Amino acid sequence: MSDSTIAASEVQAIAQKLLDAPPTKQIQLLQQLAEGGETGIQALIDFLQARQNQPPTIAMGKAYQLLIQQDYPQAQDFVRNTLPEGVVPLQSDRNMDYRQLQEQLAQADFLKADRQTAQKLCELGGEMAAKRKWLYFTEAARLPVTDLRTINTLWQVYSEGKFGYSVQRELWLSAGKDWEKFWQKINWKTGNKWTRYPNEFTWDLSAPKGHLPLSNQLRGVRVLKEILTHPAWQNDTSDQ
Template identity: 45%
Template sequence: MLTGPRSDELLELFLAGTERQQLRCWAQLQSQAFELRDLIWESLLTQPRQANSWASGSLLRLMARDSEMLAEIKIRYPRGWLPCPEGFGNLFEQLQESLLLEQLELSDRLTSSLLREMAGPEAVARGYVYFSEVANFEPNHLAHMDALWWLYSNGRFGFRVQKQLLNSVSGNWENFWQLIAWKANGVWTRYPKNFNWSHGAPEGHMPLVNQLRGVRVLDAILKHPGLDLRPSSA
């Protein structure tokens, strides 16, 4: 009789396997989270705190669904598991916590706030970013924001993901919007109630950048050199 991997083997495969293997293991890990929580926590304590694999972020999300483990995470990593850059109050810490807790609509709103802060005081006062202000973004700040989305979404959300998807449709914005469900049958998806604020959303669905004023802001973000960087680690 064929059987699946033991619990410890399942965790090891998830941490060290290919992305395809990790995705296959993910559903099983979620169903065995309570049984595995001590092993998962021990593994997390030994993982490098960097965004070169989304496996650690996924395990942190899994642990955070348990109130006791969430308390442990907050004690061990008071500013977040992935070290945050300085500045902008505690918006980076808030974004990381909301992504950890799978509060994706809040994460999207915090991302919009951070983009305005990164653009400068005029964008903050105005309430939105001009495409010409995207050049003001510090590369490491944009890299960190994007890494947080990627880390806590099984590698499915973030600006780099959106850039890859736009390239996959040869830069055709109409096809891109349909692909990430910002449009359906030629009609814009109504914000916020018709967006899918869950990990079941289409790849690249988040974070949102308002397209009603045109594509130039998002286009500038997707071309920003910060998306070619990896944020600093601990």
Template identity: 40%
Template sequence: MLSGSSPSTTLSAEQLLDRFATGSPRQRRNLIRSIESRVDELAALGPALFQPFDPNADDWAVGWILQVLRRHAPEGAPTSSWLETPSGVGIDYDPLQQHLLAEEYEEADRITSALLRQLAGEQAVRRGYVYFSEVAPMSGVDLTTLDRLWLVYSQGRFGFTVQWRLLQSFDGRYDQLWPRIGWKNEGVWTRYPGAFDWSLKAPEGHMPLINQLRGVRLMDALLNHPALVARRPT
């Protein structure tokens, strides 16, 4: 077992799992260190470890458990991708899920950019970027899958719906959103070393990175795609 356990060690592994699965976002975040410190006990639960969770949902609690298992107790992790990732156009999301699971966020971001070009069509693939006008016809199933993957494997910190929620807190002002999510400023599209934080320590909404060289219209079109609008809390 890892050192540095929290007061939650008074709970049994089953009780800790139940509290993590059913708790509020704030309660869950307070249990993150306990989950990591007691990973051996949780892994010993076997298949019961995943019974509280739905592979078709977007619950970041199970994503964190899977990431902790991969780092500290890989023998207790599922042998295949756990989250269901449907596609309306036949895309295989397993490579993206594996990189997110491994917390390889820079490569996951590159894959996401490539997938958005693929969803936009052959012309976007050839030119290497997406026009905002190509967003509306994109498969909503796939944009939902992308959003769910980023949410599940980031403690709920990254993804399109997170970026939309933060944008609303600034009354839709992108110029105020950029510094909040750790992007340099409007119009900057950079992956240079030191210019981007590819970790869970990054600000909320930091990823995935959206190309803003041609203004905010691409990001605005993505955040307002009907499939992502449907995911907003009511």
């Protein structure tokens, strides 16, 4: 439990600013609230309570991450009783359990979350994919829309919007679908040298945008292409 570093009046002012702030500014303001002692923690709780029935956002993910780091009883009680599984609804068309992935991402354990993501995609790909532990591009094309969206939302919400397949898709499209430019942009390749797994990858938010989650690019681009052009993103018109 950290000492309060801002006054209660400042907490109220910060909470008011949150209402109209853009997402990146909200992240900064939420971090300030976490330094406001019990009053700040209650403001984080109020922020999440007011948004319980809304689609998850990166600000909601950040507020949840800040709360699970706190020793304050009201923070622990709120998380345990109101958000026991996090802020992202864990929807699945295959009865897949994403609780562990949500927990890993909420705790910013991106290496474990990346491995868990790969495992879940293989399980979604079918018995043979789960056994061999990697996907054929035809299996990637048949991944359930609901599940791929859930996995993507988890990555986005708990990475301050930095990671996720939709983020990678946006970067790929902005690179003109040029894979070499894309690899360089997300730091999967430097010059002619592939980034080596796992030690040369960056497993925290200092990584370039779109750096995570990984795919086995050494098997070629077809699996990742199927993911980035998947029907899960059919409402995205950025490639039109």
